[in-house]
Amino acid sequence: MACRLCEVGCKVEHSEHKHVIKSFKREKPVARLLVEESGPLSFATQCRHCDEPACMFGCITGAITKDPETGIVNLNAEKCIGCWTCILMCPYGSITRTNGARPTAAKCDMCPGREVPACVEACPNRALVLMEDEEPAVALEDAA
Amino acid sequence: MKTFTYAIIGNSVAAIGAIEAIRSVDRTGSIGLFSDEPHHVYSRPLITHYLAGEVSEEKMLYRPPDFYERYGVQAFLGAQVESVEFENRRLQTAGGESAFEKLLISVGGRPIVPKIAGGDLRGVFTMNTWDDAREMKSYLPAVRSAMVLGGGLTGLKTAEALVEAGVRVTVVELAERVLSMLLDRRSAEVVVKQFENQGTRILTGTTISEIRGGECVESASLSDGSTAECQMVVLAIGVTPRLDLVQDTPVRTNRGIFVDRRMETSVPGVFAAGDVAEAYDALLDQNRVLPVLPNAYAGGRVAGLNMAGGERTYDLGASVNSTTFFGYPVVSAGSSAIEEGAEIIEGDDENGYRRFIIQDDRLTGFVMTGEVNRAGIVLDLVRERIPLNGLKDRLLDGIGLIDLPEEIRHKKLRGGTCCHEKH
Amino acid sequence: MRNIEALNNPFGDAKVISNCSIFGMMDRTGRRFSGRDISRAIANMHDRGNGLGGGLAVYGIYPEFADHYALHIMFTSAQGRKATEAILAANFQISRDEDLPTQPTAEIVNPPLVLRYFVKPTHSRLEGLSEDDFVVRKVMEINTSVEDSFVFSSGKNMGVFKGVGFPEQIAHYFCLEDYEGYLWTAHGRFPTNSQAWWGGAHPFSLLDWTVVHNGEISSYGINRRYLEMFGYHCTMHTDTEVITYAVDLLMRKQGLPVEIFADIVSAKLWTDIDRMDPESRQLRSALRQVYGSMLLNGPFSVIIAHEGEMIGLTDRVRLRPMVAAAAGPMLFLSSEEAAIRLVSPEVDRIWVPQGGEPVVGRLECTSEAPKSDQPLAA
Amino acid sequence: MALACFKLPEFLVERDYDKCINCRVCERQCGWEVHSYDEEVDKMFADTEKCVGCQRCAVMCPTGALVISPHPGRYREHGNWTQEHLRDAIRQSETGGVVLAGSGNDKDYPVYWDKLLLNASQVTNPSIDPLREPMELRTYLGAKPESIEVRDGKLVSQLPPQVQVETPILFSALSYGAISFQAQEALARAAAELGILYNTGEGGLHHDLYRYRGNTIVQVASGRFGVDPDYLNAARIVEIKIGQGAKPGIGGHLPGEKVVGEVSVTRMIPAGTDAISPAPQHDIYSIEDLSMLIYALKEATNYQKPVSVKIAAVHNVAAIATGMVRAGADIIALDGFRGGTGAAPKIIRDNVGIPIEFALAAVDTRLRQEGIRNRASIIAGGGFRNSADVIKAIALGADAVYIGTAALVAMGCTLCQKCYTGICNWGITTQNPYLAKRLNPEIATERLVNLVTGWSHEIKEMLGGLGVNSIESLRGNRLHLRGIGLTHGELETLGVRMVGQ
Known part of the structure; x- marks a missing residue:
C-alpha cells in the first residue's frame, strides 16, 4: 500500500545504530529494497x-x-x-x-540473525511474506 | 599417469564458473586445473586497482584460499600446458602427462604488442596479469610521468590507476575517440572529462611512433611529431585469444576457438570459454570474441554443466560493461556503437548522460553514466527483446519493474532465476 | 389457594430453588405392594432433605374407583372447604368424599385438613373439553382463585400424599403402610427460599402425572416463557412445576413418546447429533430447532410417573445423581444406591444411566412392553 | 486556506520533530493530504484543518512522532450551544445543505446494555467450565412449527428452511459500493470460516463472492440493486430491507463517483450514475404489500430460503413485527437507533428511532403474547460493542445479532465518521483503489474471525457461569438479567427484574 515502512525497517536494520531515529538522523542509511509505485499499483522489490x-x-x-x-x-x-x-x-x-x-x-541479505527479515516485520499489510524453498525467498504481491 | 574426469587449462573466471557448475551436479568426478600463472585464482580486472594501491594482496583473490580444496580440484599452478593430444585425450606439461575425459580450454587472451622502436626498453609494460601489475608497481618509484598507448578499457583503467598512484599520465589513442567499442562520441567525451578533471591528457587520432631512452624509457614520440618526456609506457591496444595450444589441431578456430551453443569445440568433449572462445552473441546472432567478465563466467558455467552431462545452451552473448573512472560510473551494453537505422534517445542532465538505441521497437543497446541504479532492468529489456510499446518515453526517467508489461512484471515478481541460460 | 404464589414463594424470588432426594419403585407385573419399603428407602436419604417438604405418589391404590378422578384437597379454613365443595358440586358427580386417614405424628405440626373426593365430571359442564382438560381447568380454578384450598392430587386410581416434614414422617402421618400400589415415587426436599407449606412439597402433579425432581433448571426462565405461550400459568415458580407442564404439553397434549420427550428436555449434544445417521440426525436436529426452548438446562434428575409408567431421566450432561436397578419384576430409581440396597439387597442389575438417557418402566400388560425394556437391557 | 471559513479545526496534529525522520509515511497514508514534506527546509508539515482524526498516521508512524488529539481551541463554552451545535450550524450556514455523518448515533443516550447485569451460578447449581464441558452456540434461523410429529421414531413433519450458524453473531448489511470489495470479501471469508453469515447489503453481489453463497444473506432493498434470480438463489437468506436503524424513514444515496467499474456492474446500473434507494419500497405501501413481496421472493427461491424482513426500531415496533410475522416473514431483523451507516443526515441519525434493547424486548414479548414467537427468528442489530451486549440481547429474546460497526472496527475503522466522503484511510469505505488496497482481505478476515471467536469464547464463559451449556437455554431467558438504575417502566418494558430481587 506504498507506505514504505519496509524501507524504513530495512534502513534501520542495516544501519550502524539500529535505532530508527538515531539511524535516520545520523546515518542516512540506504534501503536494500525499493517500493515501486504507479497510481494505485505498488510493490516492493528486492x-x-x-x-x-x-x-x-x-x-x-x-x-x-x-x-x-x-x-x-x-x-x-x-x-x-x-x-x-x-x-x-x-x-x-x-x-x-x-x-x-x-x-x-x-x-538484501535476508537480515542475518533475525527470524523474519526487517522489511517483512515492518509491513503492516502483510504484503511482504517470507516464503521457503522453491519459491523465491521473499515473494511480493501487488498488494504491497 | 593421472586421468582426470575434467581437465581445465587456464585459471580464469571461466574456469571457476565451470568448476562451480560441475560441482553443483557432480561431487566426485576428479578435476585437474592447469595454469601457467603461479597464483591462486585472482580477479584480472582488479590488477589496475592493485596497481593503484586500492586493493590488497589478499583481496585480489577471486575465490577464498581454500577454494580448490573445498571444490576437490587438483590445481597445477605455474604448470604451463605445452601440448594437448585431442585424439588420445592427453595433455603434457613440463611435469609430465595427464589424461582427461573432458577438457575445458579457458586460457584467455594475450596483449597485442605493437612493433615500436624502443619497445624493448625498461619501463615498457603490458597490463594483463597480476605479475604485470606487480612489476609495474615496483617500477613506479622511478616514474613521474607515463604514457599509455590505447584508450580502451585496459588503457584507461591503467591510466586511472597510475593517476591515483601519483603519476602524470598521457593517454594516446589512434582512433577518433576512447572506448570506441563501448561508447558513442558523447559518452566518450564524458569519460574524457573525468580524466581531464584529474589533469590527464587524452590524445586521440595519434599513436606512439618511437620510445626513446638509454636503458630505460625517457621519452616517447608521437606520430604527429611531438615528443613528451615519460618514464613509463604502457601498451594497451588490445588482447588476442591465446590459440597456441590448438594451432594445427582438429579444434576449429576463427579469431578465437569456435564453440557451439553448448560451448563445445569442434572436438567432442573439448570445450572452450572466456576470452579465448568465439562464442555466440544472441544479440548479433553470430559468434564473436567478446572479452567481458560476466560472459566468461556464464560461458564457463555452461561449459561446466555440459561437461558434467547436462544440456545447457549459452544465450547471453551481448556485450556488457560497467566501470567507474575516478568514481564516476559508466555502463554500456549491447550495440551501443552500432547506430545504423536505429532510433536514438538521448538525455543529459545532472544525473548523467544516457543514450538508448532502439531498433524495431526493441532496445538494442544503451549507455548510462552517473546515475546507474537499476540499469539491470534496462539490460534485461535488451536481452529479453521486450517490445517497448509505450515504454520509450519512460526510458530517460528510469525504468522500474512497475513500468514493464503486466505479464513480464508478474513473471519477474514471482520468478527466482535471473540467469538467461536456457534450461 | 388464591395466594398460592405468595405461599409458595413468600419472598417473591424469581424462582424457588430446592434440592432433594428422590426415589421410585415399580413392579412391572402390576403386583401391588405397601408403602413400607419406599418409606424406609427415602428415610435412608434423610440428609438430602431439610424437613421442609416430603411426599409420595402411588399408583393403583384405588381399584374400586378406577374410573373416578381422585381429588386430594387440603383446606386451611372451613370457608375454603365450603367454597371448594360448591365448585365440586356444581361440576362433578361426587361418588365419595372422606377425610384422608392420618395418624398423629410428633414431627408433623399444624397439618391442614385433607380430604379426598372420588369424582366424575358432569357432562353438561364440559363445554367441548375433554374430561381430562376439564379436570385440569377446575383444579387450576380452585388452586388459583379459592381461598385456603389446594388440590394436590387429581388423577385416577392414584394419589399424591405430601406435606411439611421429612418424607418418611409424611408417609407415617398418612398411614401409607396401609396402602398398596404397583408404583411408588417419593421425594425429600431441601428448599433454600421457601417457607414451608404443604402444597409446595413434591410430588407435583397434574391429573395422574406426577413429578419428583432433584436439581435446578437454569433454563427455567425460557422454559416458563415457552410454556406460557401455550396457556400454562406457572404460579409455583418451581422447576418441578415447569417439568410437569412440559410433560403435559409434550407427552399428553402433543402425544410425543417418552424417548422423544427425553430428547427434547435432555437434548443430545450437537457433536453427537452431527455423527448420527441422516435420519436420526434430521429428527434430533428438528427437535432442537423446534423445542430448543424446552431444553431443561442445568442439573436435574427426575422421576416422572403416570398410569402404568415410571420414567427416570437426568440432564444431558448428568450433573445430578440417579441410580437405576432391576430385581426380578422390580425397577428402582434412586438418588443414591444405598437406598435401593436397603430395600432390595440383591439386584439383577444396577447401573448409572447416561445423561439424557431415559430409564422407562412400564406395566408388562401394556402393548408397548418390549420397548419399555429396551433401556433396561441397555 | 479560505479566509472566509469560520470553522475551528477539529483536531490538532502535533509532531515531535526530535522523533520525525522525514520518512513520509504519514504523508503517503493520509488520504486527506494533511501531511506534506518541504524539501527546502527538509521538514514535514501538517495542515491541521484537514485532519479528521482517523489516527492512521499516528499508528503508522514508525517513530511515534505524531499525536492527533481534539483541538484545544474551543468556541466559548455554552451549556446549551455545545461545540457540536455551533460547528454544525456554522457548517450549514456555509453550504446550505444537510449535515451528513457516517457511523452510528454518537449522542449520549442511555445505553441499556450497560444497565443490565447477568447472573451466575452459586451453590445451588454448578457453573460449567466451557474448557472442559460441551458448550453449544449453534443456532438455527428460520420459522419453526409449534410442534412436530414423530412416528415410529421417525420425523414425519417437514420443517420450513432452517439456516445453521455456529455462533449467534452475524455480519450486518454492508453494501459493496459503500465499502470496498476488499472489505466485503473479508466479511464473506470470515463468515465462511466462522460458520456464520454476512449480509451483502443492498449493493448486489459481486461475482467473485458467489463462492461464499453458503454464508450469504442477500438484501432486497428499495433500489433493488443487483437483484435477479441468480442473486436471490446465491443466498442462504433473502432479506427485505425496509429500514435501517441509523436513518429510519430515509432512503440511501450512493454518489455517482462511487458507482465505478465493478460497483456499477454489481449494482446493475450505469457507471457514474447516482445509486438512489428511495425512502419507501415503492411496491410496499402497507403490510399486505409486504406479504406479497415475501411470497414473491419465496416463489423465486422455491421456498428453500427463509425470508427476513429488516426494519428500523421505531415506536410501535412490536405491532409492526407481529404484522410482519403474520405476513410470512421467517426472520425479523430489528435495527436499533445506534446502528451504523455509511451516510445519513446527522439530524436523522441522532434523533430518530429507539434503542434496540427496548425494540427487541417489546417484539419478543409481543410475539410470545400472541403465541407466534416460534414462527420467526429475531435478529437484533444496532450498536453491539462486545460479547456482553450480545448475550444480553439473546437473553432479552434475540436468536442472533447483527454486528456492523464492530466488524468495521475489527478491520481497522476508528469511527472517524467520514464514510460518506469516499475517503477512508483504512481502505474500508472507499472505492479509491489506492486506498482500498490498504485493506488486505487476508488480515481483515483473520481479525474478524478473531473478534467473533473471542466474543464467542466470552459468551461460552458467561453461559457456563449461568449454568447452561446451550445458547437456546438463554434465549429469551430474561430471568438471568437484572436491571440497574432503571425505572419501573423501563424494567417492565424490558421484562426484567431489578437487581437484588
Missing part, C-alpha cells in the same frame, strides 16, 4: 536470491557469493570495489549503492 544469480556471475571481485546451504546471495562489502557490474547484471534492479566515502553495492 533481491530474489536467484538460483543462478547474474550478479554473482558478473561480480569482478568475487564479493558476491551464494550460500549453498541457505541459498542466500551474499555481498561482501569489504571486497566490493564499486564497479557496479552487479547493478547492470541484476534484471530486478535490486542492488543499490551505499552512501559515504567508499560507496559499495548493497543488497
Whole structure:
C-alpha cells in the first residue's frame, strides 16, 4: 500500500545504530529494497536470491557469493570495489549503492540473525511474506 | 599417469564458473586445473586497482584460499600446458602427462604488442596479469610521468590507476575517440572529462611512433611529431585469444576457438570459454570474441554443466560493461556503437548522460553514466527483446519493474532465476 | 389457594430453588405392594432433605374407583372447604368424599385438613373439553382463585400424599403402610427460599402425572416463557412445576413418546447429533430447532410417573445423581444406591444411566412392553 | 486556506520533530493530504484543518512522532450551544445543505446494555467450565412449527428452511459500493470460516463472492440493486430491507463517483450514475404489500430460503413485527437507533428511532403474547460493542445479532465518521483503489474471525457461569438479567427484574 515502512525497517536494520531515529538522523542509511509505485499499483522489490544469480556471475571481485546451504546471495562489502557490474547484471534492479566515502553495492541479505527479515516485520499489510524453498525467498504481491 | 574426469587449462573466471557448475551436479568426478600463472585464482580486472594501491594482496583473490580444496580440484599452478593430444585425450606439461575425459580450454587472451622502436626498453609494460601489475608497481618509484598507448578499457583503467598512484599520465589513442567499442562520441567525451578533471591528457587520432631512452624509457614520440618526456609506457591496444595450444589441431578456430551453443569445440568433449572462445552473441546472432567478465563466467558455467552431462545452451552473448573512472560510473551494453537505422534517445542532465538505441521497437543497446541504479532492468529489456510499446518515453526517467508489461512484471515478481541460460 | 404464589414463594424470588432426594419403585407385573419399603428407602436419604417438604405418589391404590378422578384437597379454613365443595358440586358427580386417614405424628405440626373426593365430571359442564382438560381447568380454578384450598392430587386410581416434614414422617402421618400400589415415587426436599407449606412439597402433579425432581433448571426462565405461550400459568415458580407442564404439553397434549420427550428436555449434544445417521440426525436436529426452548438446562434428575409408567431421566450432561436397578419384576430409581440396597439387597442389575438417557418402566400388560425394556437391557 | 471559513479545526496534529525522520509515511497514508514534506527546509508539515482524526498516521508512524488529539481551541463554552451545535450550524450556514455523518448515533443516550447485569451460578447449581464441558452456540434461523410429529421414531413433519450458524453473531448489511470489495470479501471469508453469515447489503453481489453463497444473506432493498434470480438463489437468506436503524424513514444515496467499474456492474446500473434507494419500497405501501413481496421472493427461491424482513426500531415496533410475522416473514431483523451507516443526515441519525434493547424486548414479548414467537427468528442489530451486549440481547429474546460497526472496527475503522466522503484511510469505505488496497482481505478476515471467536469464547464463559451449556437455554431467558438504575417502566418494558430481587 506504498507506505514504505519496509524501507524504513530495512534502513534501520542495516544501519550502524539500529535505532530508527538515531539511524535516520545520523546515518542516512540506504534501503536494500525499493517500493515501486504507479497510481494505485505498488510493490516492493528486492533481491530474489536467484538460483543462478547474474550478479554473482558478473561480480569482478568475487564479493558476491551464494550460500549453498541457505541459498542466500551474499555481498561482501569489504571486497566490493564499486564497479557496479552487479547493478547492470541484476534484471530486478535490486542492488543499490551505499552512501559515504567508499560507496559499495548493497543488497538484501535476508537480515542475518533475525527470524523474519526487517522489511517483512515492518509491513503492516502483510504484503511482504517470507516464503521457503522453491519459491523465491521473499515473494511480493501487488498488494504491497 | 593421472586421468582426470575434467581437465581445465587456464585459471580464469571461466574456469571457476565451470568448476562451480560441475560441482553443483557432480561431487566426485576428479578435476585437474592447469595454469601457467603461479597464483591462486585472482580477479584480472582488479590488477589496475592493485596497481593503484586500492586493493590488497589478499583481496585480489577471486575465490577464498581454500577454494580448490573445498571444490576437490587438483590445481597445477605455474604448470604451463605445452601440448594437448585431442585424439588420445592427453595433455603434457613440463611435469609430465595427464589424461582427461573432458577438457575445458579457458586460457584467455594475450596483449597485442605493437612493433615500436624502443619497445624493448625498461619501463615498457603490458597490463594483463597480476605479475604485470606487480612489476609495474615496483617500477613506479622511478616514474613521474607515463604514457599509455590505447584508450580502451585496459588503457584507461591503467591510466586511472597510475593517476591515483601519483603519476602524470598521457593517454594516446589512434582512433577518433576512447572506448570506441563501448561508447558513442558523447559518452566518450564524458569519460574524457573525468580524466581531464584529474589533469590527464587524452590524445586521440595519434599513436606512439618511437620510445626513446638509454636503458630505460625517457621519452616517447608521437606520430604527429611531438615528443613528451615519460618514464613509463604502457601498451594497451588490445588482447588476442591465446590459440597456441590448438594451432594445427582438429579444434576449429576463427579469431578465437569456435564453440557451439553448448560451448563445445569442434572436438567432442573439448570445450572452450572466456576470452579465448568465439562464442555466440544472441544479440548479433553470430559468434564473436567478446572479452567481458560476466560472459566468461556464464560461458564457463555452461561449459561446466555440459561437461558434467547436462544440456545447457549459452544465450547471453551481448556485450556488457560497467566501470567507474575516478568514481564516476559508466555502463554500456549491447550495440551501443552500432547506430545504423536505429532510433536514438538521448538525455543529459545532472544525473548523467544516457543514450538508448532502439531498433524495431526493441532496445538494442544503451549507455548510462552517473546515475546507474537499476540499469539491470534496462539490460534485461535488451536481452529479453521486450517490445517497448509505450515504454520509450519512460526510458530517460528510469525504468522500474512497475513500468514493464503486466505479464513480464508478474513473471519477474514471482520468478527466482535471473540467469538467461536456457534450461 | 388464591395466594398460592405468595405461599409458595413468600419472598417473591424469581424462582424457588430446592434440592432433594428422590426415589421410585415399580413392579412391572402390576403386583401391588405397601408403602413400607419406599418409606424406609427415602428415610435412608434423610440428609438430602431439610424437613421442609416430603411426599409420595402411588399408583393403583384405588381399584374400586378406577374410573373416578381422585381429588386430594387440603383446606386451611372451613370457608375454603365450603367454597371448594360448591365448585365440586356444581361440576362433578361426587361418588365419595372422606377425610384422608392420618395418624398423629410428633414431627408433623399444624397439618391442614385433607380430604379426598372420588369424582366424575358432569357432562353438561364440559363445554367441548375433554374430561381430562376439564379436570385440569377446575383444579387450576380452585388452586388459583379459592381461598385456603389446594388440590394436590387429581388423577385416577392414584394419589399424591405430601406435606411439611421429612418424607418418611409424611408417609407415617398418612398411614401409607396401609396402602398398596404397583408404583411408588417419593421425594425429600431441601428448599433454600421457601417457607414451608404443604402444597409446595413434591410430588407435583397434574391429573395422574406426577413429578419428583432433584436439581435446578437454569433454563427455567425460557422454559416458563415457552410454556406460557401455550396457556400454562406457572404460579409455583418451581422447576418441578415447569417439568410437569412440559410433560403435559409434550407427552399428553402433543402425544410425543417418552424417548422423544427425553430428547427434547435432555437434548443430545450437537457433536453427537452431527455423527448420527441422516435420519436420526434430521429428527434430533428438528427437535432442537423446534423445542430448543424446552431444553431443561442445568442439573436435574427426575422421576416422572403416570398410569402404568415410571420414567427416570437426568440432564444431558448428568450433573445430578440417579441410580437405576432391576430385581426380578422390580425397577428402582434412586438418588443414591444405598437406598435401593436397603430395600432390595440383591439386584439383577444396577447401573448409572447416561445423561439424557431415559430409564422407562412400564406395566408388562401394556402393548408397548418390549420397548419399555429396551433401556433396561441397555 | 479560505479566509472566509469560520470553522475551528477539529483536531490538532502535533509532531515531535526530535522523533520525525522525514520518512513520509504519514504523508503517503493520509488520504486527506494533511501531511506534506518541504524539501527546502527538509521538514514535514501538517495542515491541521484537514485532519479528521482517523489516527492512521499516528499508528503508522514508525517513530511515534505524531499525536492527533481534539483541538484545544474551543468556541466559548455554552451549556446549551455545545461545540457540536455551533460547528454544525456554522457548517450549514456555509453550504446550505444537510449535515451528513457516517457511523452510528454518537449522542449520549442511555445505553441499556450497560444497565443490565447477568447472573451466575452459586451453590445451588454448578457453573460449567466451557474448557472442559460441551458448550453449544449453534443456532438455527428460520420459522419453526409449534410442534412436530414423530412416528415410529421417525420425523414425519417437514420443517420450513432452517439456516445453521455456529455462533449467534452475524455480519450486518454492508453494501459493496459503500465499502470496498476488499472489505466485503473479508466479511464473506470470515463468515465462511466462522460458520456464520454476512449480509451483502443492498449493493448486489459481486461475482467473485458467489463462492461464499453458503454464508450469504442477500438484501432486497428499495433500489433493488443487483437483484435477479441468480442473486436471490446465491443466498442462504433473502432479506427485505425496509429500514435501517441509523436513518429510519430515509432512503440511501450512493454518489455517482462511487458507482465505478465493478460497483456499477454489481449494482446493475450505469457507471457514474447516482445509486438512489428511495425512502419507501415503492411496491410496499402497507403490510399486505409486504406479504406479497415475501411470497414473491419465496416463489423465486422455491421456498428453500427463509425470508427476513429488516426494519428500523421505531415506536410501535412490536405491532409492526407481529404484522410482519403474520405476513410470512421467517426472520425479523430489528435495527436499533445506534446502528451504523455509511451516510445519513446527522439530524436523522441522532434523533430518530429507539434503542434496540427496548425494540427487541417489546417484539419478543409481543410475539410470545400472541403465541407466534416460534414462527420467526429475531435478529437484533444496532450498536453491539462486545460479547456482553450480545448475550444480553439473546437473553432479552434475540436468536442472533447483527454486528456492523464492530466488524468495521475489527478491520481497522476508528469511527472517524467520514464514510460518506469516499475517503477512508483504512481502505474500508472507499472505492479509491489506492486506498482500498490498504485493506488486505487476508488480515481483515483473520481479525474478524478473531473478534467473533473471542466474543464467542466470552459468551461460552458467561453461559457456563449461568449454568447452561446451550445458547437456546438463554434465549429469551430474561430471568438471568437484572436491571440497574432503571425505572419501573423501563424494567417492565424490558421484562426484567431489578437487581437484588
